[in-house]
Amino acid sequence: MKFRTLAIFVGPSVFLMLLFIAAPLVGVLVQSFQLTQPRFETVEVETCTPGFLTQTCVTEEETRPVLGPDGRIVTETVWVGWQSYRNVLEPERVQAALAAGSWSQLMTIDFWKALRFTLTFTFLTLPLVLGVGLALALAVDRTVKSLRGPVIFISLLPFIITPVIGALSIRWLFIGDGILTAALEGWLDRDIAMFAQGWTIELLMLFYRVWHVAPFAFVILYAGLQTANSDTLESAIVDGASRWQRLRYVTIPHLAPLLVFISLIHLMDCYRAFEEIIGFSSQAHVISLQWLTYDFLTPDDSGNRSISRASASAMLTMVGIVILLIPLLRRTWRDHRGTRG
Amino acid sequence: MSAPAALRPSFGLRALTAGGVALWCLLAAFPIFWIGIMSFKSPVDAFAADPLDVVLGPETRAGGAGLSAIDLLLGAATLYGLYRLAARGVPAAAARWSPPGRLWLGWILAGLGFALAALIALVALLPLAAGALNAVAGPLGAPILGATAEHYVSVWVDNQFWRNFANSLLVTAGVVTVSLTVGTLAGYGLARSGSALAFWILIIALIFRALPHSVLVAGYLPVFINSAELLSPILGDAAPTLYGQPWAVIAVLVSINQPFTIWMLRSFFQSIPAELDEAARVDGCTHLQAFRWVIMPVMWPGVITTGLFSFLLAYNDFLVTSLLLDAQNQTMVPAIAGYFNRETTTTDQVEAVAAAVSITAPLFLLVMIFQRQIVSGLTAGAVKG
Numbered sequence: 001m002k003f004r005t006l007a008i009f010v011g012p013s014v015f016l017m018l019l020f021i022a023a024p025l026v027g028v029l030v031q032s033f034q035l036t037q038p039r040f041e042t043v044e045v046e047t048c049t050p051g052f053l054t055q056t057c058v059t060e061e062e063t064r065p066v067l068g069p070d071g072r073i074v075t076e077t078v079w080v081g082w083q084s085y086r087n088v089l090e091p092e093r094v095q096a097a098l099a100a101g102s103w104s105q106l107m108t109i110d111f112w113k114a115l116r117f118t119l120t121f122t123f124l125t126l127p128l129v130l131g132v133g134l135a136l137a138l139a140v141d142r143t144v145k146s147l148r149g150p151v152i153f154i155s156l157l158p159f160i161i162t163p164v165i166g167a168l169s170i171r172w173l174f175i176g177d178g179i180l181t182a183a184l185e186g187w188l189d190r191d192i193a194m195f196a197q198g199w200t201i202e203l204l205m206l207f208y209r210v211w212h213v214a215p216f217a218f219v220i221l222y223a224g225l226q227t228a229n230s231d232t233l234e235s236a237i238v239d240g241a242s243r244w245q246r247l248r249y250v251t252i253p254h255l256a257p258l259l260v261f262i263s264l265i266h267l268m269d270c271y272r273a274f275e276e277i278i279g280f281s282s283q284a285h286v287i288s289l290q291w292l293t294y295d296f297l298t299p300d301d302s303g304n305r306s307i308s309r310a311s312a313s314a315m316l317t318m319v320g321i322v323i324l325l326i327p328l329l330r331r332t333w334r335d336h337r338g339t340r341g
Numbered sequence: 342m343s344a345p346a347a348l349r350p351s352f353g354l355r356a357l358t359a360g361g362v363a364l365w366c367l368l369a370a371f372p373i374f375w376i377g378i379m380s381f382k383s384p385v386d387a388f389a390a391d392p393l394d395v396v397l398g399p400e401t402r403a404g405g406a407g408l409s410a411i412d413l414l415l416g417a418a419t420l421y422g423l424y425r426l427a428a429r430g431v432p433a434a435a436a437r438w439s440p441p442g443r444l445w446l447g448w449i450l451a452g453l454g455f456a457l458a459a460l461i462a463l464v465a466l467l468p469l470a471a472g473a474l475n476a477v478a479g480p481l482g483a484p485i486l487g488a489t490a491e492h493y494v495s496v497w498v499d500n501q502f503w504r505n506f507a508n509s510l511l512v513t514a515g516v517v518t519v520s521l522t523v524g525t526l527a528g529y530g531l532a533r534s535g536s537a538l539a540f541w542i543l544i545i546a547l548i549f550r551a552l553p554h555s556v557l558v559a560g561y562l563p564v565f566i567n568s569a570e571l572l573s574p575i576l577g578d579a580a581p582t583l584y585g586q587p588w589a590v591i592a593v594l595v596s597i598n599q600p601f602t603i604w605m606l607r608s609f610f611q612s613i614p615a616e617l618d619e620a621a622r623v624d625g626c627t628h629l630q631a632f633r634w635v636i637m638p639v640m641w642p643g644v645i646t647t648g649l650f651s652f653l654l655a656y657n658d659f660l661v662t663s664l665l666l667d668a669q670n671q672t673m674v675p676a677i678a679g680y681f682n683r684e685t686t687t688t689d690q691v692e693a694v695a696a697a698v699s700i701t702a703p704l705f706l707l708v709m710i711f712q713r714q715i716v717s718g719l720t721a722g723a724v725k726g
Contacts, residue, residue, distance in 0.1 A: 003538070005628045009530025010542060012523045013599050020596030021549045024560025031563065136365055139358040147362075149712075154366045156708050156715060157373055162657040162674055165697045169372040172379065172694060174386070179375075182390035211368065216719065224718035245356075272553035275659060278678060290660075293555035297562055297664055307563050314556040321551050333544065 022334055027320075032084050032311035036077045038065040084312035111313065114292045114318070119206065121288070122270040122324075128210045130259060133217025138247075140218070141225050152219065159215035160260020171195075172207050198285035205276045205286070213269070217262045224258045225251070257335075266326045271321050289317045359543040373701065374438075380695040381488040384687035387694065394682050408486045411478055412471045419467055427709040431455050443445075445641050449716060452710060459706070490697035502676070502696060508587060509656060515591035516655035517648050520598050525644060526653075527599075528606025529632055533615065543607070546600035561593060565665060571623050585667040593661055596618025598654050602647055605718065609643030610636070645719035649711055656704070673700050 048057040065073045090109050097105035107113050140151055140247050158166060173180045174194040185192050194200045228251060236246050253260075274290040277283055283291065296310035379387040383401040386394055394400075396580075408416070431451045439447025485529040496502045531539045564571065565583040572581070583589040613636065656674075661677035677700065680693035708715065 004537070006530050006534045006536065006539065008526075008629070009632075010527040010539075011605075013527035013603055014542065016523060016592070016596040017599050018547065020561075020593055021552070021557060021599075024557045024564075025552075027560040027564065027599060028556060031559070036563075103389075117382055132365075135361065139362045139365075142355075142358050143362055149630060151362060151366060152716060153708060153712055154370050156712065157705070158369050160704050160708055160715070162659075162700055163706070164657075164659050164674055164677070165700055166372070168677075168697055169376045169692075172376060172690075173372060175690075179390060179392045179395060183392075211372075215369070219719045220479060223716070241713055268551040271551075272555075275554070276390060281502060290553045290555045293553070293559055294664070297555070297559060305562065307559070309560075310555075310559045314559040315551075317553050317713060318556050321553065322548075325548075329544075329547070 028311045028314050031307055032315050033079055033081060034077050035080045035084065035308045036075050037072045039076045040064065041066050061196075067148070080308070084308040085153045085316070086313065087309050088312045088316065110287065110292055111289075111316070114142075114287045116272060117286050118273060118289045119204070119318075122210070122267060124272055125209045125213070126263060128206070128268055129213045129217050130262060132210060132214040133221050133262070134255075136214065136218040137221035137225055138251075140222055151179060152222075155215040155218055157215075158211050159213070159219075161212075163212065163275035164279045166212055167208050167276050170204060170211070171280050174204065195280070195282075198282075201280055201282045201286050205256070205273075205280060208276060208279075209270065209273070213266060214287055216265075220258055223256055224255045228254050260328065260331060264325070267324055267328065268321070271324060289313070291330060293317060348490060359591050373705075376694050376701075377698055380691065380698045381490065381491060382691070383487070383489060386487060387691045392407065396486075401489050402484055403487075408488050409471075409475050409478070409484050411474045415471050417472070419462055423462065424619065424709065424716055426458070427455060427706070431710050445645060447571045448645060456706065457708065470597055488573065492692050493699065496692050496696045496699065500692070502673070502699065505671055505676040506671045506699075508666075508670050509674075511595070512590055512662065512672055513652055513655040515588065516594045516598065517651045519591060520595040520602050520651045521644055521648050522645065523595065524599060524602035524606050525640065526632075527603045529610050529636060531603060532607045532610035533618070533628075543604065546603060550604075557593075558661060558664050561665065565589060574585040585670065587666070587670055590662060590665050592618070593665065594655050594658060598651055601654075602651060605647050605650065606643060609640070609647070612643075613639060642714070642717075645711075646714045649707070650718060652707075653704075678707030704720075 042061055042063050044059055045062045046057055046059045048055040050056075068074045088111050090111070093109050094106065094112065097103075097109070107116065136155070140148055143151070161169075163240065172178060177183075181192055181194055194204065232250055232254075233246060236250050241249070272290045273288040274294065277288055277291040280286075283295070287295075293310050293313045296306045296313060299305050378396060381401075382395060382398045385400040386398040406557050431454075434454065435447040435451040437447070438450050439445075531543060562584075568581065568583040617639075618626075618628075618631040618635050621635040622628070626634065658672075659674050659678075662672045663678065666672065666675070673696075677693060677696050680689060681694055
């Protein structure tokens with residue numbers, strides 16, 4: 001295929017990606033070093049109140065936003081260097097916390113709190129998702145044929161459901177004295193409030209995420225099992241391999257590329273954990289990196305969006321995902337190069 | 342195939358397997374079905390601590406709303422019939438109704454027909470038939486199960502949830518159409534070109550796939566809000582404010598989805614033998630003609646599957662739509678946040694549950710009809726890509 005033909009085919013798609021992905025990235029990078037604020041001026045205002053014989057006049061200095069000729073507030077954009085990054089990372093408070101050796105003090109800073117949660121969340125769910133998905137695929141592969149269709153149907157439900165609503169549906173089981181909280185209280189014989197402290201919410205989020213993503217791993221691994229080479233398995237049986245050895249030395253190596261693929265997708269998706277925070281309304285206890293940017297972008301009480309801080313936190317988030325993905329991307333690259341020739 | 346007795350799994354292992362699968366099915370389905378049940382109860386029942394109270398709904402029944410044994414039997418029969426129709430009838434109808442080479446048209450027709458049939462059966466026919474039977478059945482017709490549709494009425498009618506529904510429909514339809522049109526061309530080009538440029542586009546797309554959406558939205562927001570000023574030198578007074586425009590959100594969601602779409606469609610096109618379009622080229626077609634007359638007729642299974650995933654992305658999105666659309670033209674998923682943020686009374690909460698179930702129902706139908714396509718889409722991306 002000639003370059004011109006390829007350009008016609010991929011042109012629209014590349015154009016969209018450049019306009020709506022690459023250009024905003026550059027924009028965010030620039031914004032993170034800028035600060036746009038209303039311009040303020042200080043004026044002397046004389047206020048007079050009627051008094052006996054003469055007026056009583058007071059002259060005060062007042063700071064007020066400058067209005068342009070069209071009556072709107074004039075804003076100005078200035079370069080502030082790393083200021084927005086400092087506002088997000090808060091190095092002084094980090095130093096103070098480190099000097100005091102206090103982990104809980106460090107965790108009062110939003111960015112570090114979000115980073116801590118996002119990373120632990122990503123790396124705790126990864127093995128769980130792979131494990132549950134593999135176990136399900138092996139189990140369904142052994143069940144009666146006629147049951148497989150319905151099992152796959154039911155398994156797809158948590159995968160396909162709107163993430164916010166999936167999180168909500170689990171929250172509603174536990175909220176207040178919901179049935180599962182009541183059941184837990186009856187079982188453990190103590191008062192339980194699932195949404196009063198961070199770690200219980202995190203447990204529910206972990207459960208939600210595994211519930212939501214395991215079907216994806218399951219379907220892919222199940223399809224992978226169907227293409228397993230039965231000759232190798234049979235010769236392993238003839239050689240006297242136990243069930244565990246067959247799984248360990250025949251099945252898992254066969255599934256390895258799929259496991260890498262699932263890990264890649266899961267890392268990407270889990271690192272941008274966000275819907276859990278909305279669904280469980282957990283922002284008072286637990287926040288994630290993507291939620292932090294979202295929060296900067298939502299108008300605050302006075303209607304302002306802190307765009308520069310959002311940009312700084314977005315750039316930091318992006319650096320994180322690039323670091324996480326480098327090993328996996330390098331592997332995909334090598335595989336791709338290998339198959340292409 | 343029967344394995345020798347020595348190799349057959351032991352009883353314990355088989356029991357473990359069956360138990361594990363059963364437990365998973367319970368876990369997977371329970372929260373979704375439970376909110377389905379909750380949405381039909383009065384607030385006291387919906388958030389009762391005793392599960393039996395939630396299912397049977399004594400308070401709701403005392404309030405005068407309930408289902409009799411006859412209602413339940415009829416309802417179960419209707420649902421089973423609909424399931425059979427979705428699993429067997431819809432694919433057959435899609436194949437029959439589609440003009441040759443336009444399988445997608447058949448699928449859309451069949452899907453719409455099924456949705457209409459389901460709606461008529463559940464909302465019009467079922468209550469009529471059940472009402473008539475209840476009147477003559479005596480004790481069998483007395484309500485035994487509390488259930489009320491009042492929350493749905495207040496969500497859809499009083500709170501005008503249908504506006505959000507219409508917005509979701511608009512955004513979703515736009516995203517699916519545009520992203521398939523653009524993505525199919527790109528996917529085909531990338532699948533048939535072995536050049537280094539195609540390889541680099543794919544790698545960069547993979548990196549774009551990993552970007553958190555909030556990073557991109559941080560780039561859009563200032564531009565979108567000020568777009569009227571920024572664009573006025575070029576467009577004059579016609580320059581639009583992009584913030585709050587559904588079509589701007591469509592463009593954004595299409596672009597965010599492009600990396601995934603082109604990877605998936607590329608793997609589908611790679612599974613179509615290249616000899617097919619090479620033969621057309623030998624007969625004198627250009628690449629575009631070969632694509633139009635040889636590839637398009639056989640590409641629909643892949644396109645339908647990719648379309649499903651584009652649909653899911655647009656329909657399920659919270660972050661982009663909540664930040665880029667204003668309250669007037671909000672889609673369904675961000676709109677629901679308004680319900681649980683003002684959860685002052687339990688009635689509000691049950692209304693939130695009803696809204697959540699309303700959002701989930703179309704997805705449920707989607708899995709029913711398109712289960713095979715979804716599974717094939719998931720595996721095609723992984724096994725080949």
